[in-house]
Amino acid sequence: MQSGHIEVTSLGREVYRRVRSMITTGQLRPGGPLTLRSIADELGVSTTPVREAFRLLQADGLVQYGRRSVTVTSLSVHEVESLFQIRLRLEQLAAQWAIDKITSADVADIEDLLDQLDASVQDQERWRILNQDFHRRFYDCADSVHLLEYIEKVWSSVEPYMAIYASSMENFHAANVEHRQMFEAIRARDLEALLVLTAHHLEVTAAQVVSQLLREPSDS
Amino acid sequence: MQSGHIEVTSLGREVYRRVRSMITTGQLRPGGPLTLRSIADELGVSTTPVREAFRLLQADGLVQYGRRSVTVTSLSVHEVESLFQIRLRLEQLAAQWAIDKITSADVADIEDLLDQLDASVQDQERWRILNQDFHRRFYDCADSVHLLEYIEKVWSSVEPYMAIYASSMENFHAANVEHRQMFEAIRARDLEALLVLTAHHLEVTAAQVVSQLLREPSDS
């Protein structure tokens, strides 16, 4: 148990969270090899819970099984673009549902998150988390665990590539402006405007990610 | 090994397919309990591959983990309706992509499937498979493994409840008529018409499933 303690719930679930986090934060790069032993040793557990975690990650599409090797899933440009399109449709559906059900308390919460987001352009990791919270908090209002689950699944698929995107601070400012516009549409209950803004927001993000992806040849 | 042989690939994957099939065909009812031992004994394997299969099924949302028990996921009416909406958005996206890329060979294949579908209104199980093939064959043309994967995930979530729907032969005939209309739109490359027909098709199906669901109180 050198790297860190693992305590409650189930080891398998904890390993899942850890490895998933390593992948989505870019700590484990797409295409990189994974072995049961290395993860098990790093986390100080046996290989059994690691295997369970890998199965979950496999179903999430975050890892790929080869004949005898497990690797972090690597996406082509075409796949990333597809995933952003899928994400757009799902988020538009969530926006549609959420805008009908959202309360003023929800609006206040979201505005608070937005303020924090503005204040966090300096802190990469914090901004990333808050960005997630902002979107999640709004889509939570759609009141569909399944839709949220699907959105988060797509999200985590492209997240490893977002880490690259998130390295530039200019992107943060641009995104914050767009977030603020989206928020105004939410507050005004203007679904049409929100759908357009969401589409725009994702297009811009996708374009950034893809351009970064083209710059450094993927290791797949 | 009383029930059947398990041979190639990996036991875990095979168990996954078997249990998944049992769930989606309605052989294992929503809400029903699952135990590692019972499945392991039934398939003549140890519990290890069953655990891996359960993890996959968990990520698919087909089984739920309780404190100490595993059960087949049971959906509320609201959840079923949500899932059909999600499915609609995804299938509309797939239709949009597919209609641009579909070739005349694809069209011929699909028409063939449609003919077989017409001839299979008597055979419940065969019709179910062909229905899947029909939709899948078209959405394959969208050329996005991810989108197809998501569609199939939603599909398998609601499939246990489709088994009930599929018990009535009238539904088959109505569905076949709708399939034929959708096919004509595909052949004519008429996206707008196809989107409307798809929406209608899913609405009708959803309504049938929900009405059946309301009739017999779910055992969750």
Place this chain on the structure above:
DNA sequence: CGTTGTTGTTTGTGATCACAGACTACAGAC
């Protein structure tokens, strides 16, 4: 020098064992 056969190591897979937590049921006390 290139190719092929062989050996040794690595790695995922499946089975088995030990364990802890939770549900069941039976028995005793009020």
Place this chain on the structure above:
DNA sequence: GTCTGTAGTCTGTGATCACAAACAACAACG
């Protein structure tokens, strides 16, 4: 009669061992 405490069993979890397939390195042969 009802409630409660306790023993027993069931079930998922984690660790460990045995195994087979595949990749890598090296040596032998053409």
